[in-house]
Amino acid sequence: MITTGFGFETTALEVAQVADLAGRRAVVTGGASGIGVETVRALAVAGAEVTIAARDVDAGQRVASSLIKATGNKYISVAKLDLSSQASVKTFARNWDGPLHLLINNAGVMATPLTRTPEGWELQFATNHFGHFTLTLGLFNSLRAEGARVVNVSSSAHLMGEVVFDDLHYERREYDRWQAYGQSKTANILFGVEAGKRWASEGITMNALMPGSIATNLQRHLTQEELQERIRLSGAATKRRMKTPEQGAATTLVVATSPLLQGRSGLYFEDCNEAHPNTGGVLSGVAPYAQDPEAASQLWKVSTETLSL
Template structure:
């Protein structure tokens, strides 16, 4: 199975990726679309003519972004829906309210390296939002995705997944000392594994799922890590928001990805599978695309959600 390569790369913008693509009549949902990468991803999809729903925790903030997207793209079919990924009831309400087919789902929302925190169900905050909430959302929208026969799911992961595999016996840090970066890494590994297993399970319905590393971009995501002044990433490796959204938009909209699923991309190209931490922003850990790990994560996620209360 050869790696997928495209004409795009590190400096490509989302607008360049979707140039000439017409998605009129197709429907997309982007989570976390009230700022940053999510807003730019939604804007780029709206520019193709797609109907775009911004799934956001703060509807007022979402409405401001929706108006801006309509003003910049001319697309009047940009909507806002409330979604709190840390709250199973909110996720269930969103999926129950959705009507008709769904062609593109971009699981973009997330938290990074936050202080120790747990949901009402006892789930570690980053695993809950970055993985479990999106798992519940995507599986809850299965019928809508399957109705299309050619739907795509995009999981925004991170090179941070190289910080940790999924620790099967203690995903919620009940017995090990909490570490914000290990928790973040585990949650982002889970996202990649979800894309692998969703593609395998749902191939018969024509649904494909891919994960990606958008790059290093300064957005609200870095509020717990020092932001622009932290020096964690060299200045020449920092992307603009427009560049950061490019890989997500490529996976969501480009005909170059027709029929492609279960893979991980960075800089708009499929990443190399690695067996050691790279110390760079590139590469996907072998454990994150391992099909046995992917199969194991699915029932674990289902069991946690089944006992949500």
């Protein structure tokens, strides 16, 4: 098990203090809000050139301007990216030029009402997995150029649902928005398991993480009552405290920068350290099905076939 010396209270900036990312280029999806902002801030403080990939370019520009002033790093830019749109994702990847050392697959949607993309895909799976899958494969040559790390922001919600391959998009079963969110977060972890096998010789690694329970606009599809109920239920199961966005981004920074992860893929981290296997009855640790090599291989096959990649 990888232990880093950091923990629950650690902030992203504390991790950045011991990281040197000078000359490194990073993309952060969803970098214009929530823990994405703090991830961009910390990467910039560590010296990286950072691109904020965001649906709302104006919001991204405001964040970039603020962070340039705050960090003194003038190499923070913004590019349009809507992960629910395959056309947008492919345009972003096609327009990327040069090497890419860090891809932080941070953006996502959570607990949405049943919504389908124009292709008929369930929105959470289409955004949280398909969007990042297409993006990562589209950037493969840039990631391969100098070796890179891909960081997938997953969630303890992966414990709520494994990937149901015979009905990914709720065409035959009743829609459950938390189960749907859970399977998309399981997919984030499985992606790294298979990528590690396929891309080890390319020098690309991919790992996943749980940032923590953080109040951000990820919860925009929940009423205040629903949000409080989720927090209450999670606390009852885990004694979990809420994190600030600065603390929530810390595990992302650890997975992106720690030398302890050199050459490692398919792992899952929480509170800045590698997570133990889930033992049941608690909303922490990693589920065995989320690191199952057969499920990971099947997910890759289904994804490439569905997306024609």
